Amino acid sequence: MTASPNVSMPVALLEAPGRMELTRRPVPVPGPGEVLIRVLAVGVCGSDVHCYLHGAVGSLRMTGPIVLGHEVAGLIEEVGSGVPESRVGERVSLEPQRPCLACSACLTGTYNLCPEMRFFAAPPTDGALAHFATLPATFAHPLPDDVSLEAAALLEPVSCAVHSCRQAEIRPGSRVLIAGAGPIGLLLVQMARVFGATVVAITDPHEEKLRLARELGATHTALARDVRDGHPDRYDAFIDACGVEQALLAGIRALGPAGVAVLVGLGKEESLFPADHVLSNEISVRGSFRYRNTWPLAIELVRSGAVDVEQLVTGRFGLSEAAEALRTTKEPGAVKSVIYPAIHAVQVPGGPQYDTTWTRREDVRP
Numbered sequence: 001m002t003a004s005p006n007v008s009m010p011v012a013l014l015e016a017p018g019r020m021e022l023t024r025r026p027v028p029v030p031g032p033g034e035v036l037i038r039v040l041a042v043g044v045c046g047s048d049v050h051c052y053l054h055g056a057v058g059s060l061r062m063t064g065p066i067v068l069g070h071e072v073a074g075l076i077e078e079v080g081s082g083v084p085e086s087r088v089g090e091r092v093s094l095e096p097q098r099p100c101l102a103c104s105a106c107l108t109g110t111y112n113l114c115p116e117m118r119f120f121a122a123p124p125t126d127g128a129l130a131h132f133a134t135l136p137a138t139f140a141h142p143l144p145d146d147v148s149l150e151a152a153a154l155l156e157p158v159s160c161a162v163h164s165c166r167q168a169e170i171r172p173g174s175r176v177l178i179a180g181a182g183p184i185g186l187l188l189v190q191m192a193r194v195f196g197a198t199v200v201a202i203t204d205p206h207e208e209k210l211r212l213a214r215e216l217g218a219t220h221t222a223l224a225r226d227v228r229d230g231h232p233d234r235y236d237a238f239i240d241a242c243g244v245e246q247a248l249l250a251g252i253r254a255l256g257p258a259g260v261a262v263l264v265g266l267g268k269e270e271s272l273f274p275a276d277h278v279l280s281n282e283i284s285v286r287g288s289f290r291y292r293n294t295w296p297l298a299i300e301l302v303r304s305g306a307v308d309v310e311q312l313v314t315g316r317f318g319l320s321e322a323a324e325a326l327r328t329t330k331e332p333g334a335v336k337s338v339i340y341p342a343i344h345a346v347q348v349p350g351g352p353q354y355d356t357t358w359t360r361r362e363d364v365r366p
């Protein structure tokens with residue numbers, strides 16, 4: 001089967017901050033070494049919401065309309081040259097990055113730091129809130145049958161948590177403090193336990209998020225202002241998953257000798273820094289930027305039930321409801337929204353229901 005650029009597909013396009021339109025674009029054609037994915041589930045990330053509201057992700061600003069969505073699961077629909085035809089029909093989770101694979105960062109294995117990176121939904125690169133997307137075949141990770149497509153979409157934030165726990169050097173017996181009980185913080189609670197941490201404390205301004213954190217394995221919880229009450233001992237690792245300066249400072253100060261602080265939550269571009277505590281305790285402060293080589297472990301942890309992602313899903317939406325999915329994610333009580341691009345939403349009395357019949361390629365002609 002050959003993709004025709006004349007075939008178009010529905011796309012949720014962010015035209016400008018706060019303005020999302022459902023429009024049509026040509027179905028992308030997989031290049032050499034690439035696969036064409038039929039997008040079946042997309043998790044909404046805090047960075048998508050930030051881009052929707054403010055037109056920027058970190059220091060990357062929107063320069064024109066952009067397609068959001070980088071937490072993606074789907075089905076391989078077509079393969080480009082050099083990719084075995086046998087991969088067509090595979091259920092996959094997408095590692096949504098395209099590093100150059102030729103620079104020194106890539107060649108030394110830190111491909112997530114590639115200066116030439118094109119990352120889904122990081123301006124100006126488009127994401128996957130559409131019926132189809134293309135990706136290098138190596139980054140379309142095959143799924144075991146017992147991992148649902150919804151869980152597969154959320155392997156992306158699970159991968160963030162794997163990478164952060166590696167950066168934090170969490171090992172059996174570690175005492176870990178996490179700031180922020182959003183999706184990443186709640187996954188970090190579970191991941192820290194998987195890595196062997198025996199104390200996992202978490203802080204957040206919302207009591208209901210802390211309750212969920214306890215259900216997911218947190219040993220100590222505290223409202224954000226009480227960070228030092230989380231646990232009386234000093235911590236071995238602190239992971240900031242909220243990007244709030246006071247939480248960052250309090251977290252670093254809560255570290256004991258040779259502790260490791262890891263920054264994963266996007267916050268202000270610059271921040272204060274407890275230099276004396278860092279110096280006199282030989283604290284290491286590190287970034288955790290996306291992930292590298294995390295999918296095989298993430299898949300295994302979700303498949304085995306060691307990490308529960310489905311409990312985090314608080315809303316499910318069709319592609320035409322993408323803006324609502326993004327807005328809802330900000331509401332109190334919401335944790336994670338998932339959008340099903342290739343599934344038609346049908347209004348029925350009592351609320352929306354989803355016709356889970358997959359749209360066929362023929363159905364997406366203009």
Ligand SMILES: [Zn+2]
Nearest residue numbers: 045071156157
């Ligand atoms: Zn994400």
Ligand SMILES: [Zn+2]
Nearest residue numbers: 100103106114
């Ligand atoms: Zn590179």
